[in-house]
Structure formats: structure tokens, C-alpha cells
Amino acid sequence: MTSHATISIEPAGIRWQAMLPVVAVVVVAGFGLLSSDYVVTVLGFAFIYTIFCTGLNFFMGYTGQASFGQSAFAAIGGYGSAILCADYGWEPLLALFATMALSGVAAVIVGFPTLRLRGHYLAMATFALGLIVYEVTIEWTGLTQGYMGYSGIPPLGIAGYELVTVKQQLVALVVLALFGVAVAARLRQSRFGRALASIAGSESAALALGVDIARYKLVAFVIAALYASAAGSLFAHFIGFISPEVFGVTMVVQSFAMLYLGGIGTMWGPTIGAIIVSVLPEALRGLKEMQDIGYTAILIFILIFAPRGLAGLSALFGRVRGRVKEAA
Amino acid sequence: MPNLVEFLQSVVNGIGVGLIYGLVGIGFCVIYNASGIVNFAQGVFVMLGGMVCQALLTQFGIPLMLAVALTIPLVAISGMIMELVIVRPMMHRGATLFAIILATLAAQIMIERITLLTFGDRPRTYHEFTTGGPLKIGDIAIGYQLFWILGCGALLVLLLWLFFTRTRTGRALRACSQNREAAQLLGVPVARMMLISFALSAALGAVAGILVTPTQYTAYNVGTPFGVNGFIAAIIGGFGRAGGALAGGLLLGVLQALAIVALGAGFKNVAALSALLVVLLLFPNGLFAGFSRGAKAH
Numbered sequence: 135m136t137s138h139a140t141i142s143i144e145p146a147g148i149r150w151q152a153m154l155p156v157v158a159v160v161v162v163a164g165f166g167l168l169s170s171d172y173v174v175t176v177l178g179f180a181f182i183y184t185i186f187c188t189g190l191n192f193f194m195g196y197t198g199q200a201s202f203g204q205s206a207f208a209a210i211g212g213y214g215s216a217i218l219c220a221d222y223g224w225e226p227l228l229a230l231f232a233t234m235a236l237s238g239v240a241a242v243i244v245g246f247p248t249l250r251l252r253g254h255y256l257a258m259a260t261f262a263l264g265l266i267v268y269e270v271t272i273e274w275t276g277l278t279q280g281y282m283g284y285s286g287i288p289p290l291g292i293a294g295y296e297l298v299t300v301k302q303q304l305v306a307l308v309v310l311a312l313f314g315v316a317v318a319a320r321l322r323q324s325r326f327g328r329a330l331a332s333i334a335g336s337e338s339a340a341l342a343l344g345v346d347i348a349r350y351k352l353v354a355f356v357i358a359a360l361y362a363s364a365a366g367s368l369f370a371h372f373i374g375f376i377s378p379e380v381f382g383v384t385m386v387v388q389s390f391a392m393l394y395l396g397g398i399g400t401m402w403g404p405t406i407g408a409i410i411v412s413v414l415p416e417a418l419r420g421l422k423e424m425q426d427i428g429y430t431a432i433l434i435f436i437l438i439f440a441p442r443g444l445a446g447l448s449a450l451f452g453r454v455r456g457r458v459k460e461a462a
Numbered sequence: 463m464p465n466l467v468e469f470l471q472s473v474v475n476g477i478g479v480g481l482i483y484g485l486v487g488i489g490f491c492v493i494y495n496a497s498g499i500v501n502f503a504q505g506v507f508v509m510l511g512g513m514v515c516q517a518l519l520t521q522f523g524i525p526l527m528l529a530v531a532l533t534i535p536l537v538a539i540s541g542m543i544m545e546l547v548i549v550r551p552m553m554h555r556g557a558t559l560f561a562i563i564l565a566t567l568a569a570q571i572m573i574e575r576i577t578l579l580t581f582g583d584r585p586r587t588y589h590e591f592t593t594g595g596p597l598k599i600g601d602i603a604i605g606y607q608l609f610w611i612l613g614c615g616a617l618l619v620l621l622l623w624l625f626f627t628r629t630r631t632g633r634a635l636r637a638c639s640q641n642r643e644a645a646q647l648l649g650v651p652v653a654r655m656m657l658i659s660f661a662l663s664a665a666l667g668a669v670a671g672i673l674v675t676p677t678q679y680t681a682y683n684v685g686t687p688f689g690v691n692g693f694i695a696a697i698i699g700g701f702g703r704a705g706g707a708l709a710g711g712l713l714l715g716v717l718q719a720l721a722i723v724a725l726g727a728g729f730k731n732v733a734a735l736s737a738l739l740v741v742l743l744l745f746p747n748g749l750f751a752g753f754s755r756g757a758k759a760h
Binding site: 194200202247248250251253257258259261262263265266269270272273383384386387390391394423424426427429430431433434437438441 | 565
């Protein structure tokens with residue numbers, strides 16, 4: 135049983151094709167920079183979610199596992215950055231790395247026992263983790279200010295120089311998102327990435343080939359948590375305000391919609407999905423109240439009819455013409 | 463320091479809520495046994511049960527028993543629609559397990575939003591089935607609704623047991639849970655069994671919602687806690703066993719009630735979710751697995 139996740143179909147040597155998505159992202163961002171601040175904000179969200187989904191893709195796409203609680207690590211990043219920067223006057227960048235480290239440690243502690251679970255059990259256990267953190271952010275008002283939310287978070291900056299306008303921040307977010315995707319791309323082509331793909335293909339086969347399944351799963355989970363934490367921190371700095379709802383179940387479903395729309399397990403799928411899912415509601419402004427219904431309807435539709443998403447479609451048309459259709 | 467009265471009072475309250483969790487947990491098991499999937503939207507049926515019943519009662523002025531008799535089939539139909547529109551096409555196309563779980567979660571959010579747009583975000587409730595009360599035993603107050611919950615819960619469990627052991631359809635459902643392919647080869651219409659299981663499961667959720675609403679309130683977003691707690695109940699009971707889910711629900715309800723006394727109301731869900739993690743990690747076959755032979759391999 136083969137799938138796109140298990141065999142590399144990337145032809146080596148076609149450099150310009152590989153750079154095409156990068157150009158597309160830069161064009162989208164450039165378009166944003168020429169538009170109003172509102173458009174810039176929407177695109178900013180898209181690139182923050184790009185980072186979040188690229189991380190999630192490690193665990194769900196490459197490794198074939200599932201985490202329904204990734205929002206927990208975004209919450210650690212977001213609240214960590216908010217508290218460290220607003221209350222203790224830390225450097226935003228320093229806080230970003232500190233909270234990423236914290237999330238990484240949390241992911242190891244949580245993942246070590248949890249990742250032994252499979253199927254529904256894994257889905258529910260991770261879902262529970264997300265819900266626990268969500269409840270804690272609401273109830274632990276001494277730390278998080280509960281429903282009131284946390285405001286007064288400074289924008290991203292380095293050594294006293296702050297990115298004051300949203301357009302400057304958008305540039306920073308694009309650079310960070312592309313960096314995140316580049317890291318993911320490198321890792322995917324490595325020995326590590328191939329080990330993850332072997333787990334996604336068949337755990338017993340991977341085990342037989344000498345892949346330390348538990349360790350690789352845990353590392354993939356931690357990487358996903360690091361990306362999620364960074365996305366949470368960036369969100370806090372970008373908007374300057376966070377509340378528990380930001381990191382609720384909606385975040386989980388939204389990120390899944392992006393992942394499946396763009397194409398789970400592909401390198402650029404998360405980016406494509408994040409941009410489309412972020413921009414689409416703005417294009418359909420009339421649906422303001424119906425937005426969540428729209429999201430979920432699109433998600434269900436994709437899950438049923440195009441489980442590989444848009445990136446999967448392009449691969450189907452572009453490269454593998456004549457390939458025998460895989461048996462389902 | 464909680465005194466004895468407070469302790470007993472919270473145990474009494476916990477039993478009532480726990481039985482509701484148990485019913486939701488059985489709903490999870492019914493679908494899981496028939497189809498091998500976990501319907502994450504289970505809590506939505508509880509919400510719909512309460513909301514629809516409330517709307518029928520207040521907006522149309524229908525008497526209670528008639529409203530209940532109408533609500534249950536209506537919610538059961540919503541479950542069947544979910545099976546026909548979402549789950550069945552996905553299973554036909556060989557979708558992965560996680561994709562189906564995700565689709566049911568998305569369905570839950572969609573139904574919640576539709577309910578929000580239709581009924582508004584105001585919490586609703588309606589009177590207890592028998593007015594008056596509560597019954598006082600010493601300092602412990604027991605609301606009459608608790609007796610309705612206990613009575614209806616016991617009746618439902620009995621009916622379910624009769625259904626699964628004495629009727630043809632019930633036996634076919636059990637055959638599906640043991641081996642779907644074999645059941646199909648023996649002429650059991652597996653697709654129809656899945657439809658029935660969704661209808662039955664939704665109806666169970668609706669009953670739970672109708673019973674529990676007078677003791678608290680219902681709103682478009684109460685589904686998730688009931689769904690999650692029902693799932694925890696099913697896990698505690700060893701997933702797939704209806705009796706275990708019921709016992710797990712009672713245990714969880716009491717645990718939560720005690721957590722409210724000890725930690726405060728805000729942390730009751732944290733306590734329940736932590737209990738889930740502990741059970742998942744230490745007793746993956748359920749707390750009662752030791753009592754029965756042939757526990758499932760995990």
C-alpha cells in the first residue's frame with residue numbers, strides 16, 4: 135500500500151518549480167502591502183496559521199497521527215509571551231523562544247505517555263489536553279485574567295526596535311512563515327522525515343526496519359508543539375490582545391480545515407490552506423454570522439470528496455498522469 | 463473542610479448527572495459497536511433534546527409528554543441525517559479514521575451554530591416534570607427531577623437490554639459489533655444497522671437532554687461538556703460496553719460533584735478530563751476490565 139506520503143515523488147534538479155510557491159506567497163504578501171491595513175491583518179492571520187499548520191502537518195501529515203489538542207501549545211505560547219512581555223517587560227523575541235522551550239518540555243511530558251495511544255484513544259486524549267488548557271485559561275484568572283483577556287502586549291521587535299505598523303509586522307510574519315516551511319522541507323527530506331513517512335505507511339513495517347517508533351512520534355509531536363507555540367506567541371504580538379476563545383475548539387477545527395483543504399502531508403498544503411481559509415470569509419463578508427457554518431461545511435465537503443486537498447489535486451494533474459488509480 | 467451533609471449532597475447530585483453521562487456514554491458505544499467509529503458530535507444530541515423540547519413546550523404550548531414524544535423522534539432523525547450525509551459517504555470512500563472523527567466534530571460545530579442562529583444564545587430551561595419538592599432527608603435535599611432521571615434511566619437500560627438480547631434488530635446490531643464482515647456475509651444489512659445505531663444513539667442523547675434540562679439549563683453550547691463527559695464515562699467502562707458506560711458515568715458524576723466541593727465549580731471539567739487521561743493511560747481497557755474475561759487487546 136503506497137501513498138504520496140511514503141514515496142518521494144519530488145524530482146531532483148527542477149529548482150524553479152520548487153521556488154514557485156515561494157514566489158506565490160511573496161506576491162500575495164506584496165498585494166497585501168499595497169492594500170489597506172485590514173487586508174494586512176487578514177493576511178497576517180493567514181501566515182500565523184501557516185506556521186501553526188506546518189507544525190501540525192509534521193505530526194498528522196508526515197507521521198500519520200492525530201492531535202486534536204494542538205491549540206494547547208498555542209495557548210502556552212500566546213499567554214507566555216503576553217505575560218512575559220506585558221508584565222515583566224521581556225524582549226518579544228526572547229519570550230518567543232522561552233515559551234517555545236516551555237511548550238517543547240510540556241510536549242515531551244504530555245506526549246511520552248499519550249502517544250502510546252492509537253486511533254480514537256489518541257484523538258480523544260489530545261482533545262482532552264486541549265480542553266484542559268482551555269478551561270485553565272478561563273478559570274485561572276490570577277494568571278490569565280480569564281474571559282477578560284490579556285491586553286497591552288507589545289508588537290514584535292528586537293533590541294528596542296519595534297515593528298510599529300501592521301505592514302512591517304506582515305513582512306516579519308511572511309519571513310518567519312517561509313522560514314518555518316523551509317525548515318519543514320529540509321527535515322522532510324532527511325533521514326528523520328523518511329522515518330516519519332515510514333511510520334505513516336505502516337508502523338509494523340517501520341518497526342521491522344529498525345525505526346524507533348515511539349521516539350520519532352514524540353519528536354514529531356514536539357516539533358508540532360514548537361510551531362504551535364511560536365504561532366501562539368506571534369498571534370499575541372500581532373493583535374496585542376488574547377483571550378481564551380482564541381485557543382478554543384474553533385482553532386482546532388479551523389487549522390484542520392486549512393490542513394485538509396491545502397493537502398495534508400504535502401509541503402505547501404498548509405500554506406495554501408491557511409491563506410485560502412483566512413481570505414475566503416473576507417471574500418464572503420455577507421456570511422458574517424454564517425462563517426463557522428461555512429467553514430465546517432467546506433471542511434466536511436473536502437473530507438468527503440477530496441481528502442487530499444488542493445495540493446493533492448495539483449500533484450494528480452501535474453505529475454502522475456497515467457499512474458494507475460490507487461485502490462481505496 | 464466539607465462536612466458530611468455537603469459530601470452526601472454532592473454525591474446525590476453527582477448520581478443524577480452521572481446517570482446522564484452514562485446515557486450519553488451508551489450512545490457512544492451503540493454507534494461504535496455498529497460501525498467502529500466514534501461520533502464526536504454525540505453531545506449535540508443532548509443539546510438538541512433540551513432545546514427542541516423547550517421550544518415545543520414554550521413556543522407551541524404543547525403538554526410535556528407530547529413534547530417529549532415529539533422531541534425524541536426529531537432528534538433521532540437528526541442523527542440519521544448525520545449518518546446518511548456525512549458518515550456513510552466517507553466510509554464508502556475509505557476515509558481514514560481521523561478524517562471521520564474530524565468530520566463529526568465539524569458537524570457538531572455546524573449544528574451548534576445553526577442552533578445559535580435559530581434559537582439565539584439565551585440559556586433556556588423548563589420546569590421539572592413534577593413540581594414541588596425538593597424532598598428533604600435530614601439536611602440533604604433531593605429534587606424530584608432526580609427521581610425522574612433515575613426512573614427513566616433504569617427503564618431505558620432495561621429496554622435497551624431487552625432490545626439487544628430479545629429482538630432481531632438488536633441481535634443483528636450485536637453481530638455487527640463482533641464482526642462486520644461476517645455479519646454481512648450472514649445477511650445482516652450492515653448499512654441499515656449503522657443508520658439504526660445513529661438513530662438509537664441520537665434518541666438516547668435526546669432523552670438525556672430532556673431529563674437533565676430542568677435541573678440546569680440548556681444553550682447552544684452545552685453539547686461539548688456532555689459529549690466529552692459521556693465519552694469519558696464510556697472509556698472508564700471499557701469502550702463499547704453499555705453497562706460499563708453506565709457505571710463509568712455514575713462514577714464520573716460523583717467524582718465531578720466531589721471535585722466541585724473540593725476545588726470549586728470552575729475546575730470540574732479539568733478534573734473529569736484528568737480522570738480521562740489517567741484511565742486512558744493506566745487502564746486502557748476500562749476500570750472494570752479485570753472483572754470480565756477476555757478483555758480486548760489494545
